[in-house]
Amino acid sequence: MAQPDNNGKKKWVYAFAPGKAEGGADMAERLGGKGANLAEMAMLGLSVPPGFTITTEVCEAFFAAGNQLPEALKDDVLRALDVVGDTVNARFGDETRPLLVSVRSGSRASMPGMMDTILNLGLNDKTVEGLAALTGDPRFAFDSYRRFIQMYGDVVLGVDHGAFEDILENFKNLNGYAADTDLDEESWREIIAEYKAAIEREHGAPFPQDTGEQLWGAIAAVFDSWHNPRAETYRRLHDIPDDWGTAVTVQAMVFGNLGNNSATGVAFTRNPSTGEKEIFGEYLPNAQGEDVVAGIRTPQPLTRKSAREAPETSLELTMPEAFADLTRIFDRLERHYRDMQDVEFTVQLGKLWILQTRSGKRTTEAALKIAVDLAAEGLISKDEAILRIEPTQLDQLLHPAIDPSAEHDLIARGLPASPGAASGEIVFHAEMAEALKAKGRDVILVRSETSPEDVHGMHAAVGILTARGGMTSHAAVVARGMGRPCVSGAGTLRIDANAGTMRAGARMFKSGDIISIDGSSGRVYAGKAKMLPPQLSGTFAIVMDWADRARRMKVRTNADTPRDARQAREFGAEGIGLCRTEHMFFEEGRILAVREMICAEDEEGRQQALDKLLPVQRGDFEELFEIMAGLPITIRLLDPPLHEFLPHEDREAAQVAAALGMDLMRLKNRVAELEEFNPMLGFRGCRLGIKFPEITRMQVRAIFEAATNAQKRTGSAVRPEVMIPFVAYRREFDVLRQVVVETAEAVERETGVAIPYDVGTMIELPRAALRAADIVSGPAGADFFSFGTNDLTQTALGLSRDDAAPILSNYLEHEVISTDPFVTIDQRGVGELVKIGVERGRGAKPDLKTGICGEHGGDPKSIAFFEGIDLDYVSCSPFRVPIARLAAAQAAIRRRTKRVPDGSD
Numbered sequence: 001m002a003q004p005d006n007n008g009k010k011k012w013v014y015a016f017a018p019g020k021a022e023g024g025a026d027m028a029e030r031l032g033g034k035g036a037n038l039a040e041m042a043m044l045g046l047s048v049p050p051g052f053t054i055t056t057e058v059c060e061a062f063f064a065a066g067n068q069l070p071e072a073l074k075d076d077v078l079r080a081l082d083v084v085g086d087t088v089n090a091r092f093g094d095e096t097r098p099l100l101v102s103v104r105s106g107s108r109a110s111m112p113g114m115m116d117t118i119l120n121l122g123l124n125d126k127t128v129e130g131l132a133a134l135t136g137d138p139r140f141a142f143d144s145y146r147r148f149i150q151m152y153g154d155v156v157l158g159v160d161h162g163a164f165e166d167i168l169e170n171f172k173n174l175n176g177y178a179a180d181t182d183l184d185e186e187s188w189r190e191i192i193a194e195y196k197a198a199i200e201r202e203h204g205a206p207f208p209q210d211t212g213e214q215l216w217g218a219i220a221a222v223f224d225s226w227h228n229p230r231a232e233t234y235r236r237l238h239d240i241p242d243d244w245g246t247a248v249t250v251q252a253m254v255f256g257n258l259g260n261n262s263a264t265g266v267a268f269t270r271n272p273s274t275g276e277k278e279i280f281g282e283y284l285p286n287a288q289g290e291d292v293v294a295g296i297r298t299p300q301p302l303t304r305k306s307a308r309e310a311p312e313t314s315l316e317l318t319m320p321e322a323f324a325d326l327t328r329i330f331d332r333l334e335r336h337y338r339d340m341q342d343v344e345f346t347v348q349l350g351k352l353w354i355l356q357t358r359s360g361k362r363t364t365e366a367a368l369k370i371a372v373d374l375a376a377e378g379l380i381s382k383d384e385a386i387l388r389i390e391p392t393q394l395d396q397l398l399h400p401a402i403d404p405s406a407e408h409d410l411i412a413r414g415l416p417a418s419p420g421a422a423s424g425e426i427v428f429h430a431e432m433a434e435a436l437k438a439k440g441r442d443v444i445l446v447r448s449e450t451s452p453e454d455v456h457g458m459h460a461a462v463g464i465l466t467a468r469g470g471m472t473s474h475a476a477v478v479a480r481g482m483g484r485p486c487v488s489g490a491g492t493l494r495i496d497a498n499a500g501t502m503r504a505g506a507r508m509f510k511s512g513d514i515i516s517i518d519g520s521s522g523r524v525y526a527g528k529a530k531m532l533p534p535q536l537s538g539t540f541a542i543v544m545d546w547a548d549r550a551r552r553m554k555v556r557t558n559a560d561t562p563r564d565a566r567q568a569r570e571f572g573a574e575g576i577g578l579c580r581t582e583h584m585f586f587e588e589g590r591i592l593a594v595r596e597m598i599c600a601e602d603e604e605g606r607q608q609a610l611d612k613l614l615p616v617q618r619g620d621f622e623e624l625f626e627i628m629a630g631l632p633i634t635i636r637l638l639d640p641p642l643h644e645f646l647p648h649e650d651r652e653a654a655q656v657a658a659a660l661g662m663d664l665m666r667l668k669n670r671v672a673e674l675e676e677f678n679p680m681l682g683f684r685g686c687r688l689g690i691k692f693p694e695i696t697r698m699q700v701r702a703i704f705e706a707a708t709n710a711q712k713r714t715g716s717a718v719r720p721e722v723m724i725p726f727v728a729y730r731r732e733f734d735v736l737r738q739v740v741v742e743t744a745e746a747v748e749r750e751t752g753v754a755i756p757y758d759v760g761t762m763i764e765l766p767r768a769a770l771r772a773a774d775i776v777s778g779p780a781g782a783d784f785f786s787f788g789t790n791d792l793t794q795t796a797l798g799l800s801r802d803d804a805a806p807i808l809s810n811y812l813e814h815e816v817i818s819t820d821p822f823v824t825i826d827q828r829g830v831g832e833l834v835k836i837g838v839e840r841g842r843g844a845k846p847d848l849k850t851g852i853c854g855e856h857g858g859d860p861k862s863i864a865f866f867e868g869i870d871l872d873y874v875s876c877s878p879f880r881v882p883i884a885r886l887a888a889a890q891a892a893i894r895r896r897t898k899r900v901p902d903g904s905d
Contacts, residue, residue: 012058013076016042017050017087025337030055032106032247037357044336046329047353050087051101051251052080054219056108059245062223069220077215081250088252093211097134098127100144100253103218105225105246110358113474114234114455115246116155116225118218119288120148120253124209132185140258142188143180147288149195149207152214156221159202167194181286215250222248233456237482239819254353256346257288263319263347264289267302269330270340272362272480273419273520275369275539279303279330281343282470283315289344289355298489299470302326325352333357338379339388340370361480363419364393368539382546383893389543391860391887393483395879397540400531402518411504411515412524414465414490417476422463422485423516423528426509428497430457437461444515446502448495449488450475458482463517465524467493485519493524544572544882547889553866554873555884556632558853562623568878572885575631577786577875578723578853579624581617581699582640590616599662599670603694610698617699621706630716634786634853634875636762637699637736638688639725641679680791680800685726689736696739704747707755720757723786727761730774733782760784762853764791769837773844782848785841786875787834789854789862793821796830822855825862835869851875860887867891 014022014031016039023031023039031039035053042048054073061070081099085091090099100122105115123131123145132141154161168180171191177183183191196207208214225231226246235242256264266289267281282299300314301307302323307314316323326345329352333341342360346353362370371385380388402408402421424442427433430453433443437460445461447454449468458464458478463485466475470489479486494503500511509515509526516529556577557568565576590613597609624633657664689696700722707718724736737759748754760782763769769792776782794801801822811817817826825831834852841848851873856862858880866874867888876884893899 010057010072012055012070012073013052013080014039014055015050015052015080015083016048017084018042018048019045023053028108029244030057030247032056032249033108033110033358034104034106034356035247035249036108038249038251040336041333041354041357044332046332047325047351049252049254049353049355050084051249052077052084053106054248054250056245056247059223059226059247060243062220063227063245067220067224069216069223074216077219077250081215084250084252090252092122092215093127095126095130098122098130100131101215102249102251102253103215103222104249104251105222106249107226107240107246108244109238109240110361111231111234111238111240112361112477113451114225114231115228116222117290118148118151118155118222119290120144121152121214121218122211123148124211124214126209127211135258137258138185139183139188140255142185142192143183143257144255144288146188146192146195147290149192149199151290152218153195153199153203153207155225156217157199157203157207159199163198163202164195167191167198219248219250222246230453230455233459237455237459251355254346254348254355255288256284256348257286258349260285261319261347261350262286263315263322265299265302265315265345265347267326267330267343267345268340268360268362269334269343270360270366270370272340272342272360272366273416275340275362275366275373277373278305279327280306280471283347285318289346298468298491319347319350322347322350322352329354335379338374338384340366361477363480364389364395364397364483365419365537365539367393368537368543372539372542383550383897386543386547386550386886386889386893387899389886391883391890394882394886395483397534397536397882400534401520402516402523402525403530403532406530408516408523408529409526410523411507411509411526412490412493414467414487414493414522414524415471415476416518416520416522417469417471417473417488418464418479418484418486419520420463420483420485421516421518421520421529421531423514423531424462426502426511426513426515427457427461428495428500428502428511430454430460432511433457433460444517446495446515447475447497449473450478458484463519464488465490465493465515465517467491467495479519485517487517487519487522487524490522490524540882544885547886548572550893551885551889552892553863553871553888554851555881555888556634556851556853556873556875557878557881558857558875559624559878562620562627564878565624565627568881569627571878571881573631573878573881574873575628576624576633576635577851577857577873579633579635580639581635582638597695599667606692607694610694614698614702617702618706618709621703622710625707625710625718625720626714629714630718632719632721634721634723634760634784634851635699635703636723636725637686638695639685641682641684641688680794686724686732686736687726689724689739690732693736693739696736697743700740700743701747704744704755704757705751707757708747708751708753711753711755718755720755721784722757722759723762723784724759725762725788726764726791727775728765728767728771730771730781733761733775734780737780758783758849760786760849762786762788763834763837764788764795766792766796766833769833770840772837772841776841776845776848781845782841784849784851785837787837787850787852787854787871789825789830789834789852789856790822792833792854793826793830796833797821797826819861824859825856825865827865831865831869834866834871838869838871858884860890863887864891864894867895 021039021042025040028036031053081092085099090097092099103118128145132138150164153159199207256262263283263285264287265283271280281302284299302315304311304314304316339359341357344356367389371388374380375385424444427443433445436443442462444463446465449466464479466488475488502509516525554574556575557573558578559565559576560580593612597606600606657667711718727733763785850871853875857874858876
């Protein structure tokens, strides 16, 4: 709800000016991140141009009224606009001292470039002449006017921005101009006339001369941009709620295009790629802010150090006083916000103005270093450092690097905009990137420069390459946030997206050709480069150590092979939470024995085939026990339906029949006998073990013989956890537990070695969760529960994961669900079943061990839920183990400190 002002009215407008403000950094929910931070900086006395912020509640009212601004808002805006004018000695709409303003969006979560901005608002045919006379610089005035017409025409009036670009480029080509800065006053007058003609032609009405009409149109358009496709895509990718809405900030313009002692730039207080404590950023002299982020001109570096080849072009040397002010402000902002900041600034006639600050997007490598360094500097605690890192972004650290010792075909160099390396097919359009990603193909999105409309293609691509733009361009910032390798500003490339070609010198590349990019060095190679595995940084180990000390839950891995187990151990797994024994059967050399077992007509025939499988399965288990060196290993007995192991195509069936020495028709009949209409709910799991106990006996014998051998060889205690899958009834569990006990006792008699063990079950059916107390009760009850949330989600929601994509897509579109329940657990449904299973199980057996082994075990939001219901461990794929370790620590810290995740960490 909007806060009332002193007269009891809704307060929808919050003003700020240097030294005073009506808001602050703690009001991001109402003022958006931009508005809240502008108010905070104003209160700190920094040089912030005066302005005011219209709250997110107005955004809500705007959409509720059918995209109409509330009438009550207008008086408040006009009063606030008068105050801004008084502060800067100008008046909105005045023909001699015109006040010009920017109109910007601002969600509580940073969404760089996703919503709309309008600069230089307040110019018309008369006020532009007043601005020219006031500044004594007609070229500047008309340059600003053409920028405003172009931006307003695109954002508010819906005229394609390409129409304006074509007019400008054609004019420059016809008149021999290379850069926008070469154009004089008369040139801009001609272009403005063409711009206005294009608007009247495309829009059906003249460009508005009334400055009030301009203002209301701009405010409405910025609110409306909350629901543009690129913003909606960005929110979906970054899990930002649709109902947050955006604030709108209206602020007095300061001008970086007032000549060579004016400039505009974007800077980070630390290096967003490496985390080093050094100023990192770029600027453009005689330009406005959109020129930097849009990548239209290649910017210049801020510091002498980063301008290695031409230090005299750096801001540090060209405008030393402004640079010194910027350095002091950076230090103050970092200490105040206790985080690395992303700052937009303008230098107007030598004076520095700060236009925005926010926590900067950074790579995971940088995030780790910054968090560790800030903790070492005493600005944040270790717990805060842990909370500062987004767990899913740890995937960035697993990116490969290009092998420097191998020979590669270098075709271009650009800027190292986002680290990591990638190889893929060239695509020139975002839609094609998405289409090929859906087919499982790796693509590199190649553009002259990216724009916010490309965000879905950037997400689909494994890497991004642009010919223009700098280290703070749209491509660079978004790629770093997404964890995609990016090379920007590769200026020797000639890209023609319409023709589907990229020229590098004399060589031509087309859509579908393979290239490789190195986002750490800025190099571009033809073909698929040789890669090196990732190297985890020292700060990764520090943060993981802090996380391990902070978390309560253990983190295990889902591993079926020695290779997976070794990888998981390297990533810090504390055991195996799910070993799917059937995956071992699919390997070449084993599948024939499995098929022989399935096709056997009696128990004797099945046993002969099982005798062939016993030694290979025992060998697999021995290796897993040795790799895990005494850590717990949960081994699930055979689960999938038998027909999955049999051939279904005639050609393969004929080969299998020949290999087995079996009549082809008999094999086909056996396949038909085992076929099920709904195998997910068919003859699988414990149902197989009860029907064919000899399969269970073979697997259990392999487990205990392997445990005995491994314990003798390594000297490490081994305690296998035998898991019976797909249990719904206590009697199912009892029947197979008895087989396990008898087999374990037989191996003990034969070897003279007693191996301690547990027998538990996978809870993947709603009935099992509801009857948890029955399944664990008594000394012969289940020793542990492992929740198989993949199948539990399917059975609880009546939704097959294999067929769910179109249904879930439709449900997300219609807001039936907010997240994919196979990615993040459905807490109110499936999660409630897990909670019931834990509570009822522990009610009957207080020391019951409980864990999760579905895909949700590696999802941070699901892990937070599992922490809240006191699961003992989560288990996930090897490459998600670091993510789970960090997420479990964050969940424990938030639970301990009663902090609720709000996106601000």
